[in-house]
Amino acid sequence: MQALLALSRAIDKLNAFVGKYSIWLIFAATVISAINAIVRKVFNYSSNGFLEVQWYLFAWSFLVAAGYTLLHREHVRIDVLNSRLPKKVQLWIEILGLIFFLTPICILVLWLCIPMLGEKFATGEMSPNPGGLLRWPVWAALPVGFVLLLLQGWSELIKCIAFLRGQGPDPTVKLGEKSAEEELAELLRQQAAAAARNPAPHAH
Template identity: 80%
Template structure:
């Protein structure tokens, strides 16, 4: 189990690194968008390449950060029923979700994408738009993103099993989540600070 937990920590570090640095792809897309707007207004010219590289960067940032989002439990969850169940039942729901849903979907998408990416690379497919870009770099984002999501799902699975065996913390609680007591103390401090500033 210790080897699996070490693997889980390595996957967490990988997705943390990718997630934290994927923000630069958003920054680059925003910068290119602004530069394109300025060039279009000032010089009355533009290129579809500028638009497509923005789409590429957004696709990459969205897809490769999926594992980081799962790590931080920021995916959309509907816990109306789940949150009222005993903790062990919640953990088993997580385990079954990873095994029966997340893993098969990720494996299927990766399996289906790899031949498409290989074909796009081999043919050097270009965008049909005038001044458009080569297509395979954006296609690579699909298997890369789902591979990172799959790895993170397995990391969460390891953490769930470790929790059930009493070898790790509760993986369903966000790492930076405050307890009810900590939230109360923070609220009291803010109230006192506001009262102290009042005339």
């Protein structure tokens, strides 16, 4: 189990690194958009390449950050029922979802998109728009993004199993968020500190 937890931590670090720097893709898209607007207004010139590179950058930022989003448990979840269930049941729902939904979907997407990426790279397919760009660079975001998402799914699976075995923290708590036990301990510490500052008067 310790080897698997080490693998999980390595995957978490990888997606944390990717997520941290993927914001620069958004920044680059914003800068290009601004430059495109200025050039169009000042020189009355524009190109579909400017527009497409913005789409490419957005696609890359969206797809490669999917694993980072899962790491921070920020994907849309419908927890109206799930949050009321016992913790053990919640973990088993998470495990089954990761095994039977996330993993097969990621593998299916990779199975479908990798040959298409190879074909577009081999043929040098271009955008049909005048002044458009090569297509394979944006298609490359699909396998990269889904590999990172798949790896993060397996990392979450490892953490769920470790928690059920009593060998790891609660993986259902968002990073930086306190668990119910930690919140209770913090409340008790605050109450104790308040009682120390304002001791009750002795009865006479």
